[in-house]
Amino acid sequence: MTRYAMSGDVSVAYQTMGDGPINIIAIPGIVSHVEFMHEMPGYTAFLQRLSKFSRVITFDKRGQGLSDKISGAPTLDERMDDVRAVLDSVGVQRAALLGFSEGCAMSAVFAASYPERVSHLVLFGAFVRYTELFPDADPQLVVQERMKYWGTGALMREVMASRASDPEAVAKFAKFERLSASPGAMKALQLLNLQIDVSDILPTVRTPTLVLHRTNDALVPVQKGRDFAAHIPDAAYTEYPGSDHAFWSGDVEALLGDIEEFIIGHRETESADLERILATVMFTDIVDSTRRAAEMGDQNWRRLLDEHDRLARLMIERHRGNLIKSTGDGILATFDGPGRAVRCALAFSAAARQMGLPLRSGLHTGEIEVRGRDIGGIAVHAASRVMANSAPDEVLVSRVVSDLVAGAGLRFDQRGAHEFKGLPGRWDLFAASA
Incomplete structure (x- = not known):
């Protein structure tokens, strides 16, 4: 069931799954829709596995999915306000942050700014600067070119590469893009992201941190994840085989086990034959x-x-x-x-x-x-x-x-x-x- 938290004058859509005792709030990437994401193969199963030892909170950042539409793109401060608003609405004082892709940078800044509210920091598919994803081209031109294909499912080749040859899956992902945000809103968000650089903030993170990445990530090169982890003192880092950028896609068993062990110290949900x-x-x-x-x-x-x-x-x-x-x-x-x-x-x-x-x-x-x-x-x-x-x-x-x-x-x-x-x-x- 989708509920709403008030972040100032903006309504932020969120869902919960499970009943704790640990709380995990998932910080979305550049595309999200708390209801339609359950149509993505593997997404619901991934959350259900986490919910066996925690309460999992998902939300749409302002301007996307079922949250209020806004003029322009949300700043880093506004995105952090939305996280606090959702936690307060659920009645959670302290939670583990599970950041994904674009959400990793904001998650790290949130943990550094509000360490009393973050127990663990788990980051998947991270990068320090958005501009680094376009090393051989003008980033603004790349963003403008990509928007010509927004809503067609073209992004799936990089986000869920293992399923990009399935026409039905591509059509579903195209609908996910359209429901998440309009081309103009997505363009504004990406252009704002080009200005963000958290490299000076990451060394101030003192929250226990686990950085995860797939070796052949088709959207964010693996070296970006390694660099992100290197910026955070004492961060643990783990790589997995595969090319899918989406955390819920592909072989996720080892990934889920590592997240569970990092947060609660052991694996209650591991298979009996391990x-x-x-x-x-x-x-x-x-x-x-x-x-x-x-x-x-x-x-x-x-x-x-x-x-x-x-x-x-x-x-x-x-x-x-x-x-x-x-x-x-x-x-x-x-x-x-x-x-x-x-x-x-x-x-x-x-x-x-x-x-x-x-x-x-x-x-x-x-x-x-x-x-x-x-x-x-x-x-x-x-x-x-x-x-x-x-x-x-x-x-x-x-x-x-x-x-x-x-x-x-x-x-x-x-x-x-x-x-x-x-x-x-x-x-x-x-x-x-x-």
């Missing part, structure tokens, strides 16, 4: 990769990354590990023995240094969840946070790892106790050396 094992998780990351890529140029940087990936596979196989995936400028791997994991990290770091690629490495041992070819669980998040604290050419491990390899001929130097956003307690970290 395999849990003890493993040592290793994350590595190339230091200052964005700057180096800009200096070298795309072609030379790609060749160097290919050599980095080849070296990673060789080192992991040599130490009997399992390469889970490449993270673009780093890798995620698991090992059944912490000693081999530490030695692999040290060897990989030394070899990469000879190539002129300084690495940061982080390791933690704990229970992981195996989901097909991917993994999840608190141990994965912990290893990522350990790596984030590593210095260039340093292999940093948690106390669990250092304790388990006692007597293995490895040396560990204390790096102090740290607090990891979103994870309980203080974590003692150690720098490993052979």
